[in-house]
Amino acid sequence: MPPCEVQPQPYQSLPYEYLQQVHQAHSGYLGGKLYRRPLLLHQGHMQWLWDTDGRRYLDLFGGIVTISVGHCHPKVVEAVTKQIHQLWHTTNLYMIPSFYEYIEKLAATLPEPLKVIFLVNSGSEANDLALFLAREHTGNFDMLTLGGAYHGASSQTMGLTSLSTWKFNLPTSFGIHVTMCPDVFRGVWGGAHCRDSPVQTLRSCSCLPGSCHAKNMYVQCFQNVLESSVGKKVAGFICEPIQGVNGTVQYPKGFLKEVYDMVHSRSGLCIADEVQTGFGRLGSHFWGFQSHGVMPDIVTMAKGIGNGFPLAAVVTTREIADNIGQAKHFNTFGGNPLSCTVGSAVLDVIDEDGTQACSAEMGTRLMQALAKLREEFWVVGDVRGKGLMIGLELVTDKESRTPLPREEVAGIAQDVMEAGVLLGTGGNHNNTLRI
Numbered sequence: 501m502p503p504c505e506v507q508p509q510p511y512q513s514l515p516y517e518y519l520q521q522v523h524q525a526h527s528g529y530l531g532g533k534l535y536r537r538p539l540l541l542h543q544g545h546m547q548w549l550w551d552t553d554g555r556r557y558l559d560l561f562g563g564i565v566t567i568s569v570g571h572c573h574p575k576v577v578e579a580v581t582k583q584i585h586q587l588w589h590t591t592n593l594y595m596i597p598s599f600y601e602y603i604e605k606l607a608a609t610l611p612e613p614l615k616v617i618f619l620v621n622s623g624s625e626a627n628d629l630a631l632f633l634a635r636e637h638t639g640n641f642d643m644l645t646l647g648g649a650y651h652g653a654s655s656q657t658m659g660l661t662s663l664s665t666w667k668f669n670l671p672t673s674f675g676i677h678v679t680m681c682p683d684v685f686r687g688v689w690g691g692a693h694c695r696d697s698p699v700q701t702l703r704s705c706s707c708l709p710g711s712c713h714a715k716n717m718y719v720q721c722f723q724n725v726l727e728s729s730v731g732k733k734v735a736g737f738i739c740e741p742i743q744g745v746n747g748t749v750q751y752p753k754g755f756l757k758e759v760y761d762m763v764h765s766r767s768g769l770c771i772a773d774e775v776q777t778g779f780g781r782l783g784s785h786f787w788g789f790q791s792h793g794v795m796p797d798i799v800t801m802a803k804g805i806g807n808g809f810p811l812a813a814v815v816t817t818r819e820i821a822d823n824i825g826q827a828k829h830f831n832t833f834g835g836n837p838l839s840c841t842v843g844s845a846v847l848d849v850i851d852e853d854g855t856q857a858c859s860a861e862m863g864t865r866l867m868q869a870l871a872k873l874r875e876e877f878w879v880v881g882d883v884r885g886k887g888l889m890i891g892l893e894l895v896t897d898k899e900s901r902t903p904l905p906r907e908e909v910a911g912i913a914q915d916v917m918e919a920g921v922l923l924g925t926g927g928n929h930n931n932t933l934r935i
C-alpha cells in the first residue's frame with residue numbers, strides 16, 4: 501500500500517459482535533453483504549477507508565460509484581461545516597441563496613437547452629420525476645427501457661429496471677417495454693471494434709471500417725419493439741450512457757444516436773440517466789450522453805453529485821419543465837441549503853482537482869493493465885469501460901463466455917478485500933468486478 505498522511509481516530513464505540521446483534525434485531529437490511537464477515541468501517545479520507553481495527557483499504561468502489569471527489573474531501577467538509585452553523589433547512593417555498601448559487605453552477609455544466617433544474621434526494625426520485633415529466637409533457641404513456649437497466653428502487657423505477665436481482669412479484673411495469681440490451685460482450689451480437697473503450701472484446705469481427713453489424717442488429721431489435729409493442733406515439737426512452745449496476749455494459753458506437761432519433765420521431769422524450777456516468781467520471785466528457793453524440797430531453801443525476809450526500813437532480817428544458825402545469829413538483833428536502841452547499845463544493849473540487857482528466861488518464865492506464873490480465877488468466881473474460889467506470893467480467897472460459905458462478909466471484913472479491921482493496925460486483929449473473 502502506498503503511504504497515507506492521515507492516521508485514523510482510534511475506534512471507541514460499540515464492539516463488532518454487539519453491532520451484529522443489533523443488525524439482526526433491528527436492521528431492515530438483512531441480506532446482500534459483500535464479504536463473509538461484513539466490514540465495519542468508521543473513517544474515510546479521499547481514496548482510503550479504515551475499519552474499526554485500524555486497517556486501511558483502497559476504496560475502488562466509492563460507496564457504489566458515489567464518492568466522486570474523495571471521502572471527506574477537506575474542501576467539501578469545510579463548506580458544509582460553515583453552512584451547518586448558518587442554516588440547514590427552510591423550504592423551497594422561500595428563496596435560499598445557496599440554492600441559486602448551486603443551480604446556476606450546475607446548469608453551466610450542461611448544454612443548451614438543458615438549463616432548468618429540479619433538486620431531489622435520490623436517483624430513484626429523480627427518475628420518478630423524469631418519468632412523470634415525460635408522460636405529462638407528451639401526453640403519452642408507453643416508456644422504453646433497456647434489458648439490464650437499473651434505474652432505482654421506487655415502485656415506478658422498479659418498472660424501468662430490468663435486472664433479475666431487482667425484480668419482484670409486484671405490478672410495477674405498466675406501460676414499460678424492455679428492449680434488448682445491446683451488450684457487445686455478452687449479447688447475441690458484438691465484434692472487435694464496437695465500443696468506445698480503450699479495450700475491445702475478444703470477439704471476432706468482419707465489419708468493414710465505418711460499419712457495425714452489432715449496432716445495426718440491436719437497432720433493429722429496438723425498432724421491432726417500437727413496431728410491435730407500443731402505440732404510434734411514446735412517452736419516452738430511458739437509459740444510462742453505460743450501464744452501471746449491470747456491470748459496466750457498453751453499447752455499440754452509434755446505437756444511442758439511432759434509437760434517440762426513433763424515439764423522437766414518435767414524439768417521445770429521451771432521458772439520460774447519468775447517476776453513475778456523470779460528473780466527468782468517463783473522462784472524455786463531463787456527461788456520458790456527450791460521449792454518444794446525443795442530446796437528451798431530460799438528464800437525471802445522483803450519487804457523485806453530492807459525493808455521498810443525499811442530493812440528486814433532474815435537468816430539462818424550460819418548455820418541458822413548464823409543461824407539468826397544475827401538477828406542481830414539491831418535496832420537503834429537495835434543494836435544502838446543506839445539499840446545495842455540498843453540491844456546489846463538489847463541482848468546485850471536480851474543477852480544481854481536475855478529476856475528469858484524472859479519470860481519463862488513470863482509467864485508461866488501469867484498463868490497459870487489466871487487459872494484460874485477460875491475456876494471462878482464463879477467468880478474465882472481458883475488460884471494458886471508459887474513464888473510471890470499469891468492469892472486469894469473470895467467466896469459466898473465454899470461448900463460451902459462461903459466467904463464473906457467483907460464489908467464486910464472491911471469493912475473488914473477498915481475496916481482493918483481504919489484500920486491502922475494495923471492489924464492487926455487478927451484472928445479471930453478478931460476475932463482473934466493478935471499479
Ligand SMILES: Cc1ncc(COP(=O)(O)O)c(C=O)c1O
Pocket residue numbers: 564621622623624625627650651652653740744745773774775776802803
Ligand atoms: C443508474 C442508476 N440510476 C438510479 C439509481 C437509483 O439511485 P438511488 O439509489 O439514489 O435511488 C441508481 C442506484 O444505484 C443507479 O445506479
